[in-house]
């Protein structure tokens with residue numbers, strides 16, 4: 001397990017990689033946000049990264065958000081849900097996060113809208129798009145994303161802020177890149193449709209192994225876990 005100094009050194013490396021990729025691609029965004037993907041990482045270690053200036057945390061499971069809430073809710077950090085959300089966990093999820101990056105179906109949007117109505121609140125979301133074509137992954141297909149954006153936009157308590165995708169788990173950049181390029185194209189298509197209540201400012205793509213490629217293809221947010229906190233124990 002990594003100690004605090006390792007985490008801080010890793011953080012420095014990741015920030016340098018991001019800066020290099022942004023500089024080399026003359027990126028349209030003036031900066032790329034770093035979200036720390038903290039599944040299996042203890043709240044104390046997360047606190048170390050927050051203390052070093054990182055203020056954006058992503059968790060995959062509502063249960064882990066609940067377990068870490070006591071520590072994380074006292075820290076100056078924004079929490080996002082980046083994993084699959086079951087409809088029966090909606091109420092709980094909304095208690096912990098300000099953004100759900102994994103909105104991928106209309107019945108989930110309906111449940112969110114209903115709950116948000118009852119608590120008189122709203123939530124940011126990213127629409128999750130499956131750009132890798134793997135059947136095991138969640139997310140709407142790129143071809144259905146525009147229709148899904150139009151449908152979701154009718155729910156006035158849900159603020160669509162952009163798109164999220166999980167890249168192909170491959171080592172070869174030539175295999176990874178087309179999915180990220182596709183997400184950018186879908187973003188442009190939805191942006192050009194000028195739908196009320198839909199903003200496309202965020203393109204969340206890229207992880208420890210491929211954040212450089214994702215930034216080259218236009219990511220405005222990368223989600224990084226193991227490059228900062230070390231390899232995770234196998235489930």
Ligand SMILES: *Cc1c(COP(=O)(O)O)cnc(C)c1O
Pocket residue numbers: 037039060082083166206207208209223224225226227
């Ligand atoms: C775990 C995870 C990440 C980070 O993966 P690393 O390879 O550890 O950087 C990013 N996004 C999602 C949705 C994840 O589940």
